[in-house]
Amino acid sequence: MKKFLYLTAMLVACAAFGYAQPRIPGASTTQTIIQDLGLGKITLTYSRPNVKGRKIFGGLQPYGEVWRTGANTASVIEFSEDVIIEGNKVPAGKYGLFTIPGKDEWTIIINKTWKQWGAYTYKQSDDVVRFTVKPMNVPDNFETFTMAFMDVTTKSAELDLLWEHTIVPVQFKSDDDAKIMANIDTLTSGDKKGNYYFGAIQYYYENDKDMKKALEWALAGEATDPKAPYFVVWEARVRLKMGDKEGAIKAAERGIQLSKDAKDDEYERLNQMVLDKAKS
Secondary structure, eight states: OHHHHHHHHHHHHHOOOHSSSOOOOOOOEEEEEEEEETTTEEEEEEEEEEEEOOOOOTBOTTTTTOOOOOSSBEEEESSSOOOOETTTESEEEEEEEEEOOOOOOOOEEEEEOOOTTTTOOGGGGGGEEEEEOOOEEEEEEEEEEEEEEEEEOOOOOEEEEEEEEEEEEEEESSSSSHHHHHHHHHHTSSTTGGGHHHHHHHHHTTTTTTTHHHHHHHHHHHHHOOOHHHHHHHHHHHHHHHHHHHHHHHHHHHHHHHHHHOOOOOHHHHHHHHHHHOOO
């Protein structure tokens, strides 16, 4: 029966492409989202069916069967750099994203054959990785099937699958720390290193690297433009993270004055936030 439906769908598609046809919107819209992760990007394209009053999981989509994770063609996920998904290393490339829904456990599948209609020609032998995650049942009703990246940092993100009363979280991590650290070393040792201090400080700060090095860069950045408040706020943040409250307060107060002189409301507010935290 599945093969018959697949062949029928393909014949309809061929007929549509073979003759000029009026444009008609599909019942399930298509969405493409792009999310930065580490040095790379994740590109995800999928179709978004609606509940329409139906029982979805355990009903329209039976438990224990491979699902295209959407409608129409199989969902496609592409990584421009290597990634780690729930502890599994996945090389850069373009893949099909399939799932096997279950009442208490979902199987997430990254499959090398991304160009296919539905899951009718899916082969487990083409799997790159497969692993299980726990779904969450919630009172909210997600009418339209949605995939969204949440809790995003420079090195991690959570992909949430949301439909009906179900949320399925999948954890992604970048595998780029060594490359980023090497890039920082190269950039901050060049002739125009002042241009790169800002990004280097941020990365060190947000990823709990060497705060002494981050402070050196903040002070060096201030020396390149003594009247600007941009590096001063990072000096204050780094000092506070190092436990130097007195130094953080002095830096933040100086940053506030520099911001006022420059009529820069944003950095006045940012320095004030550090000052308030240091005094609390």
